[in-house]
């Protein structure tokens with residue numbers, strides 16, 4: 001079983017300990033039954049040693065079983081943590097483009113659901129070991145009592161295992177199909193949680209997307225899960241039936257054929273009844289273990305994808321030189337695959353960002369501005385060409401340090417409540433200073449190194465994101481359509497005060513903007529059009545600023 005192998009690889013010691021405890025517990029439990037049988041046979045003349053053995057086995061069975069379960073509970077908690085940690089590190093160490101391609105719903109369903117399914121199944125593993133050992137010891141005891149009964153029981157066990165394997169392959173296929181639906185289900189959940197407003201406003205879409213589409217996926221998921229789990233239940237039922245048949249054969253056929261003494265028969269049947277009840281314990285775990293195996297395969301597939309995409313190195317390499325003078329794009333290109341003939345290609349671009357300049361990137365929607373920003377900040381690795389910091393190429397070995405040059409507010413920014421990780425012991429004072437300047441001090445304060453609230457308007461949240469970027473004090477800033485949600489007062493503040501202030505502090509500022517009123521504050525304006533640089537001119541040069549051009553470039 002995949003789960004066994006995985007645990008052996010990742011948590012060898014505690015898992016082996018738990019298994020050992022359950023094997024001892026199984027052996028002790030079965031020996032206990034054998035001892036009870038023997039004592040019954042002596043009818044009153046039981047030596048003291050047998051009584052002591054009885055007490056010892058009693059305690060051993062219970063204690064080792066408790067130990068095995070307890071170890072497994074601890075193991076499963078550690079296991080959830082480590083698996084989640086591997087996934088989280090995998091996401092953060094994998095190139096952004098590969099994570100974007102996989103999509104958040106798939107990662108989320110692995111992090112939130114698969115991990116828990118596996119952890120829930122772990123306590124079933126010692127049960128399986130317990131019962132397997134129990135069965136082995138019972139068969140050995142039966143061999144002593146009657147070799148014919150032992151052989152027949154072994155045969156029944158073999159048939160039961162064979163039938164189970166046949167059923168389980170079929171059941172796993174359905175559970176696997178249900179798991180495929182789960183990713184789609186999480187996509188629907190995301191649409192529902194993030195599109196609540198739109199769905200509330202539009203009954204038709206709500207019925208189509210949150211009703212019919214969700215129902216269809218949920219129905220397939222439910223149908224496949226029920227089928228898969230039923231197959232496992234069927235396997236359990238057949239296992240039980242095989243053992244009942246075995247008991248029937250012993251009761252009605254054996255006495256006639258083998259002329260078994262009544263005492264041997266009672267002994268055998270009693271042992272078999274115990275064996276059936278212990279196997280029943282395993283059978284209830286089988287569907288759970290089946291689902292866990294499917295979930296583990298899914299997580300491994302995700303991890304393989306993330307690892308296959310190439311881990312970005314995290315080094316403690318030296319910081320990039322603080323006095324850098326320019327960032328150069330040399331034939332940098334990036335393509336997004338699309339349907340045939342619809343591929344979008346940015347570049348190849350040859351271009352230089354100079355230290356201390358305020359550079360505007362302009363162009364129509366979809367012209368490649370944000371993609372350019374991701375390449376500039378080192379979030380996308382150039383598919384072709386190279387980015388150079390002064391005379392050094394940015395490579396896997398120094399990209400981490402290169403990224404540390406940037407402070408950025410993307411248009412789909414994430415606002416962290418915590419200021420944790422930002423530099424400076426005086427960050428609270430600095431943050432309060434910026435809150436006043438951004439006129440947010442009446443709304444937000446800093447409490448315990450956190451913003452007291454982030455439940456604000458989008459424009460206000462963007463101001464907080466800007467504040468965070470400023471606290472990081474980087475040498476190059478990138479603002480992707482930052483001013484788009486701001487009122488005229490803050491547009492004015494941003495373009496005239498903040499940009500000038502950053503420039504005075506020798507920062508390079510790259511501003512993606514559609515605010516042509518403020519183009520004059522730029523040192524340089526670069527216009528993108530279908531992924532190509534169409535113009536690169538000084539900011540005060542207002543020649544090609546026609547509204548038509550402003551709206552051209554993409555779609």
Ligand SMILES: Nc1ncnc2c1ncn2[C@@H]1O[C@H](COP(=O)(O)OP(=O)(O)O)[C@@H](O)[C@H]1O
Nearest residue numbers: 100336344364365366367368369370371372554
């Ligand atoms: N995640 C993505 N997957 C596939 N294609 C994308 C993705 N993001 C952007 N694109 C494509 O790249 C083009 C440029 O996008 P982008 O750089 O975001 O433009 P801009 O910021 O100028 O509006 C878009 O027209 C779109 O076709």
Ligand SMILES: [Mg+2]
Nearest residue numbers: 369370411480
């Ligand atoms: Mg954009």
